[in-house]
Amino acid sequence: MLAIEAAALRKTYAGLFRREGQQALAGLDLAVPRGAAFGLLGPNGAGKTTFIKTLLGVVRPTSGVVRVLGGAPDDRAVRARIGYLPERLHLPHAWTPVAFLASVARLKRLSMTEAALLRDLARVGLVDSAQRRIGGFSKGMKQRLGLAAALLGAPDLLVLDEPTDGIDPLGRAEIRRLLTEERARGVTLFLNSHLLSETERVCDRIGILAGGRLIREGALEALCGSATRFRVRFAPGCDPAALLPLGFVARDAEGAFTCDAASPEDLNALLDRARARGALLVELARDMRDLEDVLAEALGARDGPEAAAAGGGGPGGGPSDDPGGGAGPARAPARSAGASP
C-alpha cells in the first residue's frame, strides 16, 4: 500500500510576461509506502516545496499523476487524513493556542473539548502557555503549536516542512520522540528538512530532489551505507603498522580501522588474518557515510555530466555511481531502490 504516489509529475509556473514558465517539477516519480518515514532533501529551488504543495492540492500539477493515501489531493476526505506543518506557519497573533487549535479542529470537523486540546498542547510542551497570546511566542513555540495543529485528529499522513526549525536541541529530541510515537501508531511521515542530522535520525527512507526530479531514492542504510567497506575496532594493544598491509586503515588512535571486503567470506578471511597478528576484534559495523556526503555526491554526480555535456543530460540525468548497491539514481519509477521499511 502506498501513502504517496507520483508519476511523471510536472509543474511549470506560467509567467505573466514570460512565454516559457518556470519549471519546478520535471517529471517526478516517487512512491512512498505506508508507514514509512520519508525525508526529502535537495538544494534550494529543487522543487521540494512545490512537490509538498502538490501533495496537498495547494498547487495543481501541469501534468502527471499524484495520489495521496489512495485518493486525489483535492478530495476533502483525503485531506482530512493529512496533518501538515508549513515551513513558516502564519498564526493569528491575538489568539491563544487553545483558540487556534479549536479553529483548526472546527475546520477539520473534529469535535474536541478544551481538555482534549490542552492534552494536545501538553504533548508538544505548550500546556503552560495555553492562555498566553500567540503573538508573544518564540519561533520554536510557534513551531510546536503548528505541530500540535498537524497532529489534530490523528492523521494517517504527516507532511512536515522543517518541523524542528527554531526549536532548541532538547525540544528537537522531544519532537523526535513525538514523531517516533506517531510512527508507532502507523503514521506515514513525509519530512522536508535542511537539517540533515534530523532527517537521518527520523527517517528510514530518503529522496534527493534536484532540478525537479528525484535523483536518488532509497532506504537510508542503502544510501549511506557501503556494501564493501566496514568499520572495525580492535582491543587496545594492536599494531596498526602490522595491520596496514592487510588493508586495515587506522581511523583513530583508539583502535578503529576501516577495511574493504567484497563478500562475507573475504571479510572473515581478513579478520582471521588480523587476529593471527594479535588483533582482538571488539566491534564490527558497516561503514556509514554522512547524509551530507551522500547529498553532495548525488548533486555532484548530477551536475558533473550536465556541465560536461552542456545540458545534454537534463535534470536528474546522473550516472549510476550507486554507492550503496540498494539505492541509486532514481529514474522512473524510483520505488524499487533500497529495502522496504
Add this chain to the structure above:
Amino acid sequence: MTTVLAVALDLIREAASRRWFLALGAGITLLLGVAGFTLRMDVVDGALAATRLFGQVLPTDIRSVDVALRPIFRAAAYVIFYGGLGFGVLACADFAPSLLAPGRIEHLLALPVQRWELLAGTFLGVLGLAMAGALYGAGGLTLLLAVKTGVWTLRPVLAALLASVTFAALYGGMLAASVFARSAALSAATGGALFLAGIVAGYRERLATFFEPGAPRALFRAVTSLLPRVSTLADTSADLAASAPVEALDLASQLAGIAVFGLAAVAFGIWRFEQKDF
C-alpha cells in the same frame, strides 16, 4: 455550510482582537454613553417641548416628537451609511490579503475545506461584522431616543442594515481584487474607488447631461450602469430612517442591483481562487 460558518466566525473573532474594531466599538459606545447622560428631551403630550445637551437648551420649535426626530434619524443614517462604508473599506482591507498570506493559505488549503468555502466564509464574516456594527450603532441610537422620547421605530435600524448590505457588495469587489493581487493597499483602493464611483453612479442621470450627447454620454452611461448605486442607496437609507415615503419597487430594485453586483464580484473572485496556485 458548516465550514463557511466556521471561517466566518473565525474572521469575526480575529476582528474582535483588532484595534480598528475595538476603537469602533469603543467610539460608538462612548458616543451613545455621552448622549445618554447629557441629552435631555422633554416630551409633553407627544410634542417635543425642549431639548437640552450638556445642560444647554437647544433652540427648537415645539412640534410632534416623531417629526422632530426625523432630521436626527436622517443625519444619523447618512453618517452611518457613508461613515460606515469609509470605515469598512479601511478596516476590512486586509482581511482577504491576510487570509491569503504565505504560511496561512497553504495551511488552510491543506485542511479538509473547499476553496470556495474560504472566500464565501470571509465574505459572510465581513457581512456579519458590518451588520453587527450597524446594528450596534443604529440600534443604540434608536433605543436611546426611544427611551428619552417614547417614540419606538425600527426604521433607523433598517436603514443601517441597508448600509451594511451596500458595504458587503463593495467588499465583494475588494475580495476579488485581493485574490488577483494579495495586497491590502490594492484592496482598500478598490473599495475606495467603488465607493466614489458608486456615488457618481447614483447620480448618473443628472451627471450624464454634463457629457456631450452621443458617444461620450453613452460611454458614461455604460460604465456607470455596471456600478453599485451607492448614493441612491444612501438617499433611500436616509428616507427610510426619516420615515419618508420609499417606493417598495424602487427599494427592491436597488437591493437586487447591489446583490447582483456583490455576488458577481464574489463569484469572480472564487473563479480566480479556484485556479490559483499558492
